Amino acid sequence: AQKVTQAQTEISVVEKEDVTLDCVYETRDTTYYLFWYKQPPSGELVFLIRRNSFDEQNEISGRYSWNFQKSTSSFNFTITASQVVDSAVYFCALSESRNSNSGYALNFGKGTSLLVTP
Amino acid sequence: GAGVSQTPSNKVTEKGKYVELRCDPISGHTALYWYRQSLGQGPEFLIYFQGTGAADDSGLPNDRFFAVRPEGSVSTLKIQRTERGDSAVYLCASSLGETRTDTQYFGPGTRLTVL
Numbered sequence: 001a002q003k004v005t006q007a008q009t010e011i012s013v014v015e016k017e018d019v020t021l022d023c024v025y026e027t028r029d030t031t032y033y034l035f036w037y038k039q040p041p042s043g044e045l046v047f048l049i050r051r052n053s054f055d056e057q058n059e060i061s062g063r064y065s066w067n068f069q070k071s072t073s074s075f076n077f078t079i080t081a082s083q084v085v086d087s088a089v090y091f092c093a094l095s096e097s098r099n100s101n102s103g104y105a106l107n108f109g110k111g112t113s114l115l116v117t118p
Numbered sequence: 119g120a121g122v123s124q125t126p127s128n129k130v131t132e133k134g135k136y137v138e139l140r141c142d143p144i145s146g147h148t149a150l151y152w153y154r155q156s157l158g159q160g161p162e163f164l165i166y167f168q169g170t171g172a173a174d175d176s177g178l179p180n181d182r183f184f185a186v187r188p189e190g191s192v193s194t195l196k197i198q199r200t201e202r203g204d205s206a207v208y209l210c211a212s213s214l215g216e217t218r219t220d221t222q223y224f225g226p227g228t229r230l231t232v233l
Contacts, residue, residue: 044226045209105177
């Protein structure tokens, strides 16, 4: 079963528009972590944010903001005043324990490809 | 400081051949992960090392895949008798490993093409 769902496959916006990328997750753990990564055309995954399941405060970092809602199992990502450099594939990921000896392997969604045009 | 490095960046091989992919984690990171990313998909977990030992290899698709980390730093992912379906980008990530909450930092990946 898919643990992380990113329903938007592709989004295209014009520069300076705001855009929200949706992420819905599924877990039975009470303690878990959620992440967003950016994958630009160069291919390297760039860490953006980590949230733990006990902290539902929304976070803002410059033009980026994240809305975590446990009631709806969602962790959405908004880019304000988008720029061409924001064009990339964005992945939401869930980190939960797989077994007592494991680290927190990440379960990724399929990603949302964002294209920002001038 | 230096990030996670992976070599080679690209590898083209023929079906049935053996390949090795190398990952050099961030210095001081004890946890190391391998993921595989197929076209249009998110990365999928393969194996996790804490130090020298493979603590979780549940993501390895079959026994043709094997990974080692003999000195607790560099890791090598080995694929025997490659198949066309093994074509993907293989990503390595490392984290401090001091707590299970540490953020994973990814390398640029190795693009494997099996002809």
